[in-house]
Structures are given as structure tokens and as C-alpha cells.
Amino acid sequence: MSGAGLDLERSGWPLEQAGAAMLALSKRAGLAPRPVAIPSLPEAVDARQETQLGPWMESLASWFGIEAERIDSAYSSVEHLIRGLAPALVRITQGGRTSLLALAGFRAGRVLLLGPDLEVRAVPAREIRAALCAELEAPHAAKIDAMLDMAGLRSRRRERAKLAILSRLLGRANVGDCWILRLPPGAPFFAQLRAAGLGGKAAALALVHTAQYVLNLASWAMLGQGALQGRIDMGLLLAWALLFVTQVPFRVLESRAQGLFAIDAGGLLKRRLLHGALRLAPEEIRAEGAGGLLGRVIESEAVESLALGSGIGGLIAIVELAVCAFVLSKGAGAATELVLLALWSLLSVFMVRTFLERSRDWTATRLAMTNDLVERIVGHRTRLAQQAPENWHRGENEAVSEYIAHSERMDASAARIAALLPSGWLVVAMLGLVPTLLSAPASAPSLSSGSLAIALGGILLASGALGRLAGGLTSLGGALIAWKQVAPLFDAAARIELTASPDLACSASSELPGSALLEARDVTFRYRERGESVLRGCTLRMEAGERILLEGGSGGGKSTLGALLAGLRSPETGLLLLHGLDRSTLGAEAWRRRVVAAPQFHENHVLSGMFAFNLLMGRVWPPSQEDLEEAEAICRELGLGALLERMPGGLMQMVGETGWQLSHGEKSRVYIARALLQNADLVILDESFGALDPETMRKAMRCVDQRARALLVIAHP
Numbered sequence: 001m002s003g004a005g006l007d008l009e010r011s012g013w014p015l016e017q018a019g020a021a022m023l024a025l026s027k028r029a030g031l032a033p034r035p036v037a038i039p040s041l042p043e044a045v046d047a048r049q050e051t052q053l054g055p056w057m058e059s060l061a062s063w064f065g066i067e068a069e070r071i072d073s074a075y076s077s078v079e080h081l082i083r084g085l086a087p088a089l090v091r092i093t094q095g096g097r098t099s100l101l102a103l104a105g106f107r108a109g110r111v112l113l114l115g116p117d118l119e120v121r122a123v124p125a126r127e128i129r130a131a132l133c134a135e136l137e138a139p140h141a142a143k144i145d146a147m148l149d150m151a152g153l154r155s156r157r158r159e160r161a162k163l164a165i166l167s168r169l170l171g172r173a174n175v176g177d178c179w180i181l182r183l184p185p186g187a188p189f190f191a192q193l194r195a196a197g198l199g200g201k202a203a204a205l206a207l208v209h210t211a212q213y214v215l216n217l218a219s220w221a222m223l224g225q226g227a228l229q230g231r232i233d234m235g236l237l238l239a240w241a242l243l244f245v246t247q248v249p250f251r252v253l254e255s256r257a258q259g260l261f262a263i264d265a266g267g268l269l270k271r272r273l274l275h276g277a278l279r280l281a282p283e284e285i286r287a288e289g290a291g292g293l294l295g296r297v298i299e300s301e302a303v304e305s306l307a308l309g310s311g312i313g314g315l316i317a318i319v320e321l322a323v324c325a326f327v328l329s330k331g332a333g334a335a336t337e338l339v340l341l342a343l344w345s346l347l348s349v350f351m352v353r354t355f356l357e358r359s360r361d362w363t364a365t366r367l368a369m370t371n372d373l374v375e376r377i378v379g380h381r382t383r384l385a386q387q388a389p390e391n392w393h394r395g396e397n398e399a400v401s402e403y404i405a406h407s408e409r410m411d412a413s414a415a416r417i418a419a420l421l422p423s424g425w426l427v428v429a430m431l432g433l434v435p436t437l438l439s440a441p442a443s444a445p446s447l448s449s450g451s452l453a454i455a456l457g458g459i460l461l462a463s464g465a466l467g468r469l470a471g472g473l474t475s476l477g478g479a480l481i482a483w484k485q486v487a488p489l490f491d492a493a494a495r496i497e498l499t500a501s502p503d504l505a506c507s508a509s510s511e512l513p514g515s516a517l518l519e520a521r522d523v524t525f526r527y528r529e530r531g532e533s534v535l536r537g538c539t540l541r542m543e544a545g546e547r548i549l550l551e552g553g554s555g556g557g558k559s560t561l562g563a564l565l566a567g568l569r570s571p572e573t574g575l576l577l578l579h580g581l582d583r584s585t586l587g588a589e590a591w592r593r594r595v596v597a598a599p600q601f602h603e604n605h606v607l608s609g610m611f612a613f614n615l616l617m618g619r620v621w622p623p624s625q626e627d628l629e630e631a632e633a634i635c636r637e638l639g640l641g642a643l644l645e646r647m648p649g650g651l652m653q654m655v656g657e658t659g660w661q662l663s664h665g666e667k668s669r670v671y672i673a674r675a676l677l678q679n680a681d682l683v684i685l686d687e688s689f690g691a692l693d694p695e696t697m698r699k700a701m702r703c704v705d706q707r708a709r710a711l712l713v714i715a716h717p
């Protein structure tokens with residue numbers, strides 16, 4: 001790419017300084033990177049290739065305790081890339097030289113670039129755009145110019161037409177590699193909220209709401225005062241209308257601010273929960289069951305909609321109540337009304353608490369029913385075949401009756417809140433005015449219709465605010481109940497994964513000289529804390545290129561050893577070394593990249609999606625043409641050629657639960673292909689050949705033997 005306007009000498013970072021650029025940019029963005037030494041780019045990493053620079057950037061980021069997410073920067077979205085993605089690093093090539101731009105922000109049509117001298121320069125966005133797109137646009141420029149000359153277009157119209165044609169031609173072409181820097185999903189949540197600027201957004205929301213509310217009050221106060229003084233004229237009405245109309249933009253701003261806050265906070269929450277789900281140990285998932293996990297997912301929706309939707313409204317009602325208290329303090333019977341408002345607010349909290357207790361029981365029943373239903377769906381075929389029809393619906397009526405009973409109690413409580421709180425307040429507050437009215441002539445001769453009107457206005461306002469408060473508290477309480485289900489996923493996201501230094505994580509040859517490919521020394525493992533050891537004093541040494549067959553009786557611990565070697569479980573005692581390095585030195589992810597396992601049939605899955613995705617999920621998705629060709633070649637070597645021909649979509653055929661159904665033997669070969677396609681140093685196949693006929697098994701073994709660098713096959717004798 002070439003772009004005369006952008007001075008890469010001053011604003012670009014040489015690729016060798018990627019670490020320094022990431023550290024400086026993340027510090028400036030308030031991401032608080034870990035104070036560790038800056039690793040230098042290993043010679044083995046060719047930074048001009050995305051497949052090599054990408055993993056380097058990602059491991060650099062985890063080394064600093066932040067996250068670098070690569071995003072597709074298509075020509076059509078380059079404006080968005082430039083304006084909205086800071087802090088981000090963008091790779092750019094200009095005059096044959098490749099560097100990184102550190103995007104620190106965007107202000108008034110200018111991109112803030114952090115340079116290697118740590119100065120921030122504001123560069124016009126169009127210069128960055130031109131520099132990023134120049135190389136892509138160059139081959140088309142002459143042709144488009146000639147066409148526009150013929151059309152006789154000049155100046156701005158010509159520019160617009162050129163841009164439109166280029167967008168059509170290059171819409172999805174990649175303009176350069178871009179990594180957004182941010183806090184990882186497991187970082188403290190408040191830090192994430194702060195980094196996303198949500199504190200400011202919440203303050204803006206409260207401010208806009210207060211302004212709108214005060215304007216509303218002022219408009220009615222002015223009209224009321226005029227009416228009481230008998231001065232309703234055109235001027236007053238115009239002033240009222242003006243104040244009233246001024247609220248409209250504030251209302252629009254408020255719903256926008258509320259929506260934006262909910263979207264941003266909801267996005268962070270979802271990201272964290274997804275991350276948490278991937279941090280759960282296999283045992284935790286298994287103990288939970290599909291129904292229990294589905295219940296958690298449903299409740300996470302409830303947390304988001306209740307806490308971020310109506311819950312925000314409830315918090316805003318507190319502002320309204322404060323304003324109501326102020327209004328009441330200026331009206332007739334101020335002291336009594338204020339005491340009554342405080343008591344009624346307390347009553348609201350009490351009633352909401354009762355509602356929440358009932359809601360908790362209802363939620364527990366509902367989740368138990370969800371769990372039961374999912375278990376029944378999962379085991380549907382087994383039940384059809386093996387359970388007597390008269391037992392299919394046993395216990396269902398009792399469960400539904402219990403659910404209905406809880407629903408009725410909860411609904412009655414909700415109805416009491418909705419009916420009693422706002423209208424009950426009106427009655428009590430009006431009664432509170434009676435003593436003041438009765439004693440007015442004697443004790444307060446100055447009781448004016450004005451102070452009475454203020455008191456009435458305050459009472460009406462408080463009725464609305466109390467209704468909203470009860471609604472908001474109910475939602476927040478509901479969110480808290482749902483939170484109990486969601487918290488384990490949320491907390492799991494903060495579990496620390498072992499991180500290697502980027503040099504080790506990325507270099508292809510990190511082995512210590514003279515070390516074995518894989519070594520297990522005196523390894524012990526048990527599933528439960530006080531349970532019996534499944535593995536005791538297990539020792540194994542495996543050299544590069546070796547093929548090992550691991551045989552043994554059922555339940556002997558073969559799969560457990562396979563899972564330990566693949567880094568899916570950690571040994572209780574003993575040492576596991578890969579190329580002479582242990583897991584904490586190499587990092588959990590790097591270990592899993594180098595030792596790939598195809599678990600036993602019941603532990604492995606065909607995911608609903610394309611056949612190609614199921615083969616290539618261990619690589620970058622979407623795949624390159626070479627990836628697809630290699631996947632197809634392996635499939636054919638494994639004897640899946642006939643299947644590819646049969647499936648109308650070939651490699652792009654949808655498979656999985658809702659797609660094309662694969663047979664047992666076909667699935668097991670997909671699992672083998674999936675493992676082989678990850679180019680690991682060692683492939684572990686756990687009972688992968690059990691479902692194959694002798695001829696297909698020979699074919700599959702030949703393929704595996706030719707493709708795997710080192711192989712551990714687990715099988716029954």
C-alpha cells in the first residue's frame with residue numbers, strides 16, 4: 001500500500017516493536033497491562049504473514065494480561081475500523097515497508113495515532129484510509145478514472161462516484177490486519193465496565209433523566225402558579241408549551257442512553273459468561289447435565305433483561321422520589337407527608353421482598369421442570385424403546401400442580417404490589433393532609449391554595465415514582481435470583497489459565513536439547529478428592545516420530561492418561577514434560593496446540609454446522625482454499641470419499657443434530673481427520689478405530705500413520 005500523506009517514520013511502529021506498541025497503547029487506554037519485560041519478535045515468526053503474526057500478537061496480549069482480538073477489516077468497513085475501534089493496532093504496508101499503526105482514538109475527523117516516541121498525533125482520517133486502501137485500489141484506478149472522464153464528472157461528485165464504484169468492486173477485500181486491544185473477559189468486571197466507559201454513560205443517563213424530570217415539574221409548577229393567581233394568558237401558555245416541548249429531546253436522549261448502556265453492559269456480560277463456560281472443567285459440565293446448563297443460559301437472559309432493562313428504571317425512580325420529597329417539603333403538611341412517604345417506601349421494599357421470596361420458589365420449580373424436560377428430550381429414544389408407555393408421564397401432574405401453586409402465590413403478591421402501592425399511597429397521603437386542612441384556620445391561617453396545590457402535585461408525582469420503584473426493585477430482585485444460577489459461569493471466567501511467554505507459545509521449536517517429545521514421571525491422578533487413585537506412579541517416555549499402542553482392560557485408566565497427556569486434566573502429583581518443558585512454562589494453550597487428542601466416541605461431538613467446519617475447527621475459520629483441499633484429501637484417505645460424493649453440499653454440507661446424519665464409523669473418522677488437521681506434534685486417538693470394518697480400519701490406520709508426526713493409540717486388547 002502506498003499513501004503519500006501518512007508519515008510512517010513518525011507515526012508507525014516497526015513490526016519488531018509490536019510488543020512496545022501494544023504495551024504503550026494499552027497503558028494509554030487504561031487497560032493496566034502487567035508490568036512484565038517486553039518480549040522481542042522471534043526470528044522464526046514471519047511478521048508479514050498473518051498466520052504467524054496473529055498468534056504472536058495474541059500471545060503477546062495474554063502475556064501483558066490483556067486481550068488482542070483480530071477482526072476482519074474489509075474494505076467496506078474501513079471507515080468503521082478507523083473511527084470506532086480504538087485502542088487497536090493495524091498493520092499497514094507502505095512503500096514496501098510494513099509497520100503497525102497504534103490507533104488511540106478518534107476526534108473531529110482525525111485519528112489519534114500513538115507514535116514510537118509516545119507522542120499522540122491527530123492525522124486526518126482520510127489519510128489513514130488512503131494509506132490502508134491504496135494497494136487495493138491501485139489496479140482499478142486507471143480504469144475508473146477513464147470511465148469518469150468519459151462521464152464528465154468533476155470534483156466532489158467524481159470522488160463520490162469513484163468511492164461508490166470501488167466499494168462495489170472491493171467490498172469484502174481485506175485492507176489490513178487489525179487487532180483490538182481490551183481487557184480479557186475474565187478481568188474484574190468493574191474494570192471492564194470502566195474501560196468501556198459505562199460509568200460515564202450511567203452518569204449521563206441519570207443527568208438526562210433528572211433534567212427531563214425537572215423540566216416537566218417546572219412546566220406544571222408554572223402553569224399551576226399562574227392558574228392559582230388567575231393569570232392564565234397567552235404568554236404563560238407559550239412558556240409552558242416551550243418547557244413541555246423542551247423535554248422531548250431529553251426523553252429521546254434518555255432512551256438512547258438507556259439503550260446504549262444496556263447494549264454495552266449486556267455485551268460485556270455475555271462475553272464474560274461465554275468465556276466462563278469455556279473455563280469450566282469437564283467434570284463440572286458433566287455433573288451439571290444439559291438441562292441444568294440450559295437453565296443457567298435461560299437465567300442469564302433474565303439477568304440481562306431484568307437488571308439492565310427495567311432495573312435501570314427502578315434506580316432512576318430513586319431520583320424521582322428525591323425530587324418528590326423536595327416538592328412535598330414545600331407544600332402543605334410537609335412533615336406528615338414526608339414521614340408517610342418514607343413509611344410507604346419502606347412498605348414497598350417489604351412487599352417486594354415477600355414477592356421475591358415467592359419468585360425464588362417459583363424459579364426453583366421452573367428450573368427443575370426445565371431440567372427434567374431436557375433430560376427427557378435427550379433420552380427420548382431410549383425411553384420410547386425401553387420404558388413402558390404407562391410410565392412415560394409419571395410425576396408430570398404433580399410437578400405441574402406444584403408449579404401452578406407457586407405461580408399463583410407469586411402472581412397474587414405481584415398483583416398486590418401493582419394495585420396497592422401507588423393507589424394506596426394516594427389514599428394515605430390524602431388522609432395525611434386532613435389534619436392540616438382541619439386545623440388550618442386556627443393554627444395555620446397562612447395555608448394557601450398554592451401550598452395545597454404543591455402538596456397535591458407532590459402526592460401525585462410520588463404515586464408514579466413509587467410504582468416505578470416497586471417495578472424496578474422487583475426486576476432487580478428477579479435479576480438477583482437469576483444471578484444465583486449465572487454466578488458460577490461468571491466466576492469461572494476469572495479462573496487463571498497458565499500463560500507461556502510469547503516466544504515459547506509461538507516458536508515452532510521450543511524443545512530443550514536432548515529432551516523427549518513427551519515424558520510422564522511418576523504421575524498420580526484421582527477424580528475425587530478422597531477417592532481412589534486411577535493412576536499411580538505412571539511413567540512414560542515418548543520420542544518424536546514414535547507410534548505407541550496403549551492397551552489395557554476396561555476402566556484401567558487409559559483414557560484418563562490420554563486426557564492428562566493432552567493437557568485436559570492436571571496430575572495430582574508427578575511431572576509431565578513436553579519437549580522438556582512443563583505445562584506452566586509452556587502455557588495451557590500452547591500445550592493443547594501441540595498435543596491433540598480425539599477423545600472417545602461418547603466424549604466427542606459433531607457440531608451443528610458445515611462438514612468442513614467440523615473438520616477444520618482447530619484451524620482459523622473461515623478456511624483458506626488450501627485448508628479445504630487438505631481436509632478433503634484426508635477425508636478421502638480415511639475412506640470418506642464416497643460420503644463426500646453422496647452429500648449434496650460436499651464439504652459445505654450441514655451436519656450435526658439438525659443436518660445430515662453421520663453414521664458411527666463416519667463420525668469416528670471425522671474425529672480422526674479433525675485431530676490430524678491440527679498439525680500437532682503428537683496425536684492421541686482414544687478408541688477411534690472401534691467402529692470401523694477391517695478394510696476401512698486398515699485405510700484409516702495407513703492415513704494416520706502417514707500424517708501424524710507422533711502417535712499414541714488407545715485401544716482394547
Ligand SMILES: Nc1ncnc2c1ncn2[C@@H]1O[C@H](COP(=O)(O)OP(=O)(O)OP(=O)(O)O)[C@@H](O)[C@H]1O
Binds near residue numbers: 283527553554559
Ligand atoms: N469423570 C469421572 N469421574 C469419576 N470417575 C471417573 C471419571 N472418568 C472415569 N472415571 C473412573 O476412572 C477409571 C478409569 O477410567 P478410564 O475411562 O480412564 O478407563 P479406560 O481404561 O479408558 O476404560 P475403557 O477402556 O473402558 O474406556 C474408571 O474406574 C472410571 O469409572
